[in-house]
Amino acid sequence: xxxxxxxxxxxxxxEAIDDTASYRYEEDGGLLVEDGMIVDAGPYAAVRAMAAAxxxxxxxRPHLILPGFIDTHAHFPQMxxxxxxxxxxxxxxxxxxxxxxxxxxxxxxxxxxxxHFYDEMIRHGTTTAVAYCSVHxxxxxxxxxxxxxxxxxxxGGKVMMDRNAPQGxxxxxxxxxxxxxxVIAEWHGKGRNHVAITPRFAITSTxxxxxxxxxxxxxxxxxxxxxxxxxNRDEIRFTSELYPExxxxxxxxxxxxxxxxxxxxxxxxHLSEREADAxxxxxxxxxxxxxxxxxxxxxxxxxxxxxxxxRPVRVAVxxxxxxxxxxxxxxxxxxxxxxxxxxxxxxxxxxxxYHMTLGNAEALSLSDRIGTLExxxxxxxxxxxxxxxPAMALKMxxxxxxxxxxxxLQTLGDDRAVRETYVAGRPMKAGL
Ligand code: GUN
Ligand code: FE
Numbered sequence: 319x320x321x322x323x324x325x326x327x328x329x330x331x332x333e334a335i336d337d338t339a340s341y342r343y344e345e346d347g348g349l350l351v352e353d354g355m356i357v358d359a360g361p362y363a364a365v366r367a368m369a370a371a372x373x374x375x376x377x378x379r380p381h382l383i384l385p386g387f388i389d390t391h392a393h394f395p396q397m398x399x400x401x402x403x404x405x406x407x408x409x410x411x412x413x414x415x416x417x418x419x420x421x422x423x424x425x426x427x428x429x430x431x432x433x434h435f436y437d438e439m440i441r442h443g444t445t446t447a448v449a450y451c452s453v454h455x456x457x458x459x460x461x462x463x464x465x466x467x468x469x470x471x472x473x474g475g476k477v478m479m480d481r482n483a484p485q486g487x488x489x490x491x492x493x494x495x496x497x498x499x500x501v502i503a504e505w506h507g508k509g510r511n512h513v514a515i516t517p518r519f520a521i522t523s524t525x526x527x528x529x530x531x532x533x534x535x536x537x538x539x540x541x542x543x544x545x546x547x548x549x550n551r552d553e554i555r556f557t558s559e560l561y562p563e564x565x566x567x568x569x570x571x572x573x574x575x576x577x578x579x580x581x582x583x584x585x586x587x588h589l590s591e592r593e594a595d596a597x598x599x600x601x602x603x604x605x606x607x608x609x610x611x612x613x614x615x616x617x618x619x620x621x622x623x624x625x626x627x628x629r630p631v632r633v634a635v636x637x638x639x640x641x642x643x644x645x646x647x648x649x650x651x652x653x654x655x656x657x658x659x660x661x662x663x664x665x666x667x668x669x670x671x672y673h674m675t676l677g678n679a680e681a682l683s684l685s686d687r688i689g690t691l692e693x694x695x696x697x698x699x700x701x702x703x704x705x706x707x708p709a710m711a712l713k714m715x716x717x718x719x720x721x722x723x724x725x726x727l728q729t730l731g732d733d734r735a736v737r738e739t740y741v742a743g744r745p746m747k748a749g750l
Contacts, residue, residue, distance in 0.1 A: 319743060320369045321349040322362050323378035323701060326720070327385055327691040328676040331625075332668040335721065341668060342691075343720060349383065351697040354469070354742030359691045376745075378701045381737055382723070384671065385689050386445025386698035387647040388678035389637050391544070391584045391605045394435040394461055394474075395419045395428075395452040396640030407550040407614050410641065420486040422452035428460035436464050438645045440746045443736040445698035446679075446688055448473040448544060448582065448636070450516055453487050455497045458505070458513075466509040469742045471688060471696060473542055475516030476501050480527045495530040502538060510696075510742075514542035514582075520557045520570045532574040542580045542682065545571065547604075548593070549585035550616050568593035577602050580683065584638060585610075586624075586631075587617040598629035603681045607638035608653035614641055621654065622663040634681035635673045647674045648731040655728065667724035697743035702727055706735040 325347030332340040348365030350358035350373070358365050393399075399418050404410035422428045428451075439447055451457035451474055458476040465472040478494035479487060489497065498515060506513040515538065517523045517531045535543060548554055548567050557567050564570040568589065571577050579601035586604035589597070597604060606619045624631040636642075637650050644650060651670040658665040679689025687696050704723045705711035710730050717723050727735055739747045 319351045320366065320373045320375045321351060321378065321383065321740070322375065323347060323381055323383040325349065325359065325383050325691060326671070328672045331672055331677060332666065335666040335668060337668070340672070346379070347383065349691060349697070349699070351743040354697055356691060356693050356695055356697045358693050378737065382702045382704070383691075384700055384702060385675040385679075385691055386700050386739065386741070387443045387674045388682070388689060389439070389444045389447040389647060390582060390603075390634040390678050390681060391607055391636035392447050392639045392642070393450045394432060395422045395450075395457060397431050397434055397438075399640035401643065402640070404614070406552065407616060407641070408552055408556075410614060415640070416483050416487055419452040420484060422457040423454050423486065425456040425460060428452075428454070428457045429464070432460040432464040435461075436468055436470065437750055439470075440468075440739045440741070441733045441736065441750060442645045442647065443700035443702070443733075443739050444645070444647060445700070445739060445741055446471045446473070446682075446684075448514065448542070448682065450477050450518070450544065451475065453477045453479055453489050455501060458501045462501075462505040462508070462511045462513075465511055468746065469509065469744070471510035471512070471684075471698065473512040473514050473682065475514035475544060477516050477518045478527055478531060479518045479522035481524050482522050491524065491526040491530045494527055495534060498534055502541070506541070512542060514544045516543075517545050517576070519546035519553075520561060520567065521553065525561070528570075528574040531576060535575050535578075540580070542582060543576050543578070544582045545576065545584070547571065547583040547586050548588045549611075550614070551588065554588060566590055566593055568596050572596060572600070582634065582681070584636070585616065585619070587611060587619050594624060594627065594631050595629055597631045598627065601632060603632045603634050605634045605636050605681075606654060607636050607642055608650055608657050609643045610638035610641035611657070612653060613643050618657050618661055620661060622658055622661070622665065632681055633673075634678050644732070646732045648728050648735065651728050667721055667728060670728055671724055697740060699740045700736060701738040701740075702731070702735055703737045704731070704735065706731070706737070710735065
């Protein structure tokens, strides 16, 4: 298949708004797709010349084609938690989230919500997500089975948690370990699935369970690890009471061998300089979840200052649904922009779109496969229309530059701006 449109993809993180060498833009571009892969990309005429004469052609002009969005932190069992009225993280978890996650003991319920989760990903242009399932192995089975059905590259894990939650949501150090191993054996590398080692956070794991996660991390050094870190002041205080021997919250995870280059730490809002240095040294990733941080009143993530440190911390961006309030990576970056404004920083539109695509792929160490339109990578891409709504079309009348078009997409855009979402070369949104 030959797909025609305005191509935009990143080669590295943009250093400034005029850093035109950080991205590739093709006004009349073509992508040649075969067997789920991009085999050629560039000016339409050149790619057309490479393609078979009878190759099917899909013309998306005048819309933009970008690599599919990547969401590096979400909770699929929280689709019916989104928009729950709570004062802060711990109240929200106890009042809404934990009771809701208990329902995922039923595999039929898990399968139903998994279908909805993938529908929303595709609707919003997200082709890869990194998600927490619930504590129940059935939830991970449902999550990965649905990914396999749709041919999507997805990362996820059975949550491990053995204290400070309702009985129906607890495993044990042994069952958490055994079931995580079973999920890895059944799903990792099957289709495009990646299993992540997933202790929920220090508050809900005993030291005995943390020892078991350490064992998993040693046995499976290539797997992603995901957990939560330094989201809320009360959470930080409670964690230091539960782990008095650790020098700070980050050190709890470091002590159990969980601080490394495949580790994704949700939130990281209130890190000390020592913690940021430790993250930097380990190559661990701080995952910014702006809509969630504002919704739960957790705080303002120092995205620009963490990246600009002498010892920079790797950062990714994510929705954190259902603490987050939108499935859209466009809306996510709109809120990220506003948080930086409150911190006296500017996040330019190229940086934002870098983060949603290549930046998140780099954070997952998957930029050889996704987050790019380079030949040889997966044909996961999204078609964006900056004039998708009446209000957007009106603003487009006076929009003259690519910079302004991207900023309009980010500021007013949502799923309506996503004209099509291609997964492994196949258009998925039209069929929803
Ligand atoms: N910390 C531990 N669990 C969660 C969760 O489900 N959502 C958020 N935002 N923070 C958490
Ligand atoms: Fe989360």
